[in-house]
Amino acid sequence: MDSLESETWPEDIYQVLVENRVRQVAYVPDIGHASLIKMCHKSYNMKTMVLTTEEEGVALLAGAWLGGDRGVLLMQSSGVGNCINMLSLTRVCRMPLLILVTMRGERGEFNPWQVPMGQNTNQILTVAGVLTFAVNDKDHIKEAVEAAAKMAFEGPAATAVLISQRIPGAKTFGR
Amino acid sequence: MNSERSKSYPLRRRAVVKELLAQRGDALVVAGLGAAAWDVTAAGDEPLNFPLWGAMGGAVPLGLGLALAQPSRRVLVITGDGEMLMGLGSLATVATQRPPNLAIVVLDNERYGETGMQLTHTAGGVDLGAIAAASGIPICRTVSDKKSFRSVIPQIQKEVGPLFFNIKIRAENLPLVLPPKDGAYLKDRFQLALLGTNTII
Numbered sequence: 001m002d003s004l005e006s007e008t009w010p011e012d013i014y015q016v017l018v019e020n021r022v023r024q025v026a027y028v029p030d031i032g033h034a035s036l037i038k039m040c041h042k043s044y045n046m047k048t049m050v051l052t053t054e055e056e057g058v059a060l061l062a063g064a065w066l067g068g069d070r071g072v073l074l075m076q077s078s079g080v081g082n083c084i085n086m087l088s089l090t091r092v093c094r095m096p097l098l099i100l101v102t103m104r105g106e107r108g109e110f111n112p113w114q115v116p117m118g119q120n121t122n123q124i125l126t127v128a129g130v131l132t133f134a135v136n137d138k139d140h141i142k143e144a145v146e147a148a149a150k151m152a153f154e155g156p157a158a159t160a161v162l163i164s165q166r167i168p169g170a171k172t173f174g175r
Numbered sequence: 176m177n178s179e180r181s182k183s184y185p186l187r188r189r190a191v192v193k194e195l196l197a198q199r200g201d202a203l204v205v206a207g208l209g210a211a212a213w214d215v216t217a218a219g220d221e222p223l224n225f226p227l228w229g230a231m232g233g234a235v236p237l238g239l240g241l242a243l244a245q246p247s248r249r250v251l252v253i254t255g256d257g258e259m260l261m262g263l264g265s266l267a268t269v270a271t272q273r274p275p276n277l278a279i280v281v282l283d284n285e286r287y288g289e290t291g292m293q294l295t296h297t298a299g300g301v302d303l304g305a306i307a308a309a310s311g312i313p314i315c316r317t318v319s320d321k322k323s324f325r326s327v328i329p330q331i332q333k334e335v336g337p338l339f340f341n342i343k344i345r346a347e348n349l350p351l352v353l354p355p356k357d358g359a360y361l362k363d364r365f366q367l368a369l370l371g372t373n374t375i376i
Contacts, residue, residue, distance in 0.1 A: 024243060047243055049272055051236075052264030059233030060240035060268075063205070066225060066362060067244025068370050089230040089237075093358035 007168055010035035012142040013100065014043075020149045022098075023047060023069040026057035030076035032102030032163060037074065054079035058086035058097065065095050070153060073099045077106070077121040077162070078114060087128045087158065096156035098149055099130070106165045121162060130158040138167045176299040181285040181346040185320055188282050188344045192253060193218045195280065195328060200249065202332070203241055203369065207234035207254025209289040210349070211282055215253055217352040222368035225361060226354040232262030235269060235279055242274040245369070249276050249332065256283040256297045256341075263306060269337050270311030277337045279307070284346040292346065307339035319343035 013036055017025070025040040025048045027033060040046045051057050054075045061071035075083075080101060090097045105111070105118020117124075125132050131151060133144040141163060148159040192214040196204065204224045206215040211234075212226035225241075227234060238252035259281045269277065285298035297303060304317040318324050318340060331340055355361055 024240060026240075047272075049239075049243075049268060052267050055232065056236040056262070056265050056268055059230060059236035059262075059265075062230075062233070063237035063240025063242075064244045065240075066237075066365055066369070067203075067241040068366075069240070069244035071240070086230055086233055089227070089233060089358070092229070093362040095362060 007035070007138065009138045009141045009167070010039065013145050014039040016142060016145045016149060017072055018043075018045070020153060021070055022072050024049065024061060024064040024071035025074065026051055026060050026071060027074035028054050028057070028076070028079050030074070030102045030104075032076070033074045033100070036100075054082040055086040058083050058090060061097060062089050062093065062095050070096070071098070073097065075099065075101055077101055077103045078117045080121050080124055080160075081117050084124070084128055087130065090158045091129045094156055095158075096152040097130070097158040098152040099158070099160040100145065100163065101160055102163045103165045109165070125160050130160050132160050132162060134162040134164070136164045136166055141167070176294050177285075178294055178298065181298065181343070184284070184343050184345040186318075186324060186342060186344045187347070188214050188284065189217050189349060191282065191324060191342055191344060194324075195251075195253070195331060198332065199251070200332070202249040202251050203245065205234055205238040205241065205250065205252045206354075207231075207252070207258035209255055209258065210284075211253050211255045211258065212354060213349070213352045214282065216354040220354055222364040224354065225365050228356050228358070231258055232265070234258055235262055235265040238277055238279065239265065239269050239272060239274060242277040243272065246274070246276055248369075249278065250274070251331070252277070252279045254279075254281055255288065256281055256285060256303060257287045257295045259303060260296055260301075266307050266310040266312060266339070273313075274337055275335045278331050279312075279337070279339045280331060281339075281341045282344050283341050284344045286346045288346075288348070292348070302341075304339065304341040307341075312337050312339045315339040315341075317341040317343065
């Protein structure tokens with residue numbers, strides 16, 4: 001957690017969300033998103049909603065968009081699999097969707113149960129019609145989120161930024 | 176599982192939805208996939224209806240996002256028991272958000288109507304109203320006769336929510352009344368009607 005607290009990339013992401021006028025922040029938490037979630041909770045302009053499963057967030061943000069609110073969906077890579085059918089809503093209705101995924105099961109993962117989704121997150125999202133932006137370097141996160149947000153909201157398109165486990169602060173349990 | 180009882184429930188789905196929407200005012204209506212969407216369409220295809228043709232389990236969370244984005248408008252989610260059962264977790268999310276403008280109405284015929292009228296869990300005693308109440312939604316009621324239905328219509332339309340109404344309706348196969356199915360068209364016409372032509376979001 002110490003290394004996570006000292007990293008500035010979550011603040012960078014938060015600033016991009018502010019600049020993009022994101023109003024609804026839906027999430028199933030991950031340790032890599034912990035700082036960002038805290039910042040969003042403190043924001044006066046953002047509503048935060050913890051979900052019981054990630055697919056709820058896909059539908060919720062579709063409703064938000066219908067009502068004129070922009071949103072973002074935060075999850076870890078295992079949650080991507082929970083979204084697949086619901087992503088047909090985004091696609092058929094041609095709505096924007098911005099997803100920020102912290103990766104597990106990707107590289108040096110200690111928990112084998114994270115590997116099946118983590119190794120295939122990018123492909124699964126791609127097949128589901130989501131544009132993906134994989135980031136392996138913390139200095140590139142801000143640019144990737146900016147690009148994904150722009151293509152999502154101005155598309156409209158479904159986009160996802162995949163934040164690598166190699167990025168400091170995105171690791172879990174100190175392993 | 177009780178395979179017979181809902182065949183004799185007195186409330187009929189088309190009449191229930193028609194009555195519910197007769198004085199909808201400026202309410203925004205989300206309809207869950209299948210028969211609920213056909214019922215809403217039978218009551219009148221409107222730009223401020225958002226009927227789903229898929230996304231099963233998504234009607235309530237979609238209504239929640241809409242209700243949070245449009246706090247001054249009533250949001251009415253009308254869906255079926257099968258669709259609701261796929262998204263039970265969303266009731267917990269609604270309870271934590273407590274949108275005062277959201278009303279959820281489940282048309283519970285204890286059947287998966289579009290796939291051959293197979294029994295759902297509610298035929299086996301699962302009580303959706305009790306689940307919603309236990310999730311923390313402050314006002315939850317189960318309604319199974321005409322008199323009680325009439326008495327709750329003003330609540331559904333006006334009372335401070337979130338609210339959850341499980342309406343026990345007769346299991347019956349009715350003629351399809353289909354809304355437009357192009358999702359992009361449904362979205363565009365909804366946003367034009369709600370947000371106006373010059374709104375850039």
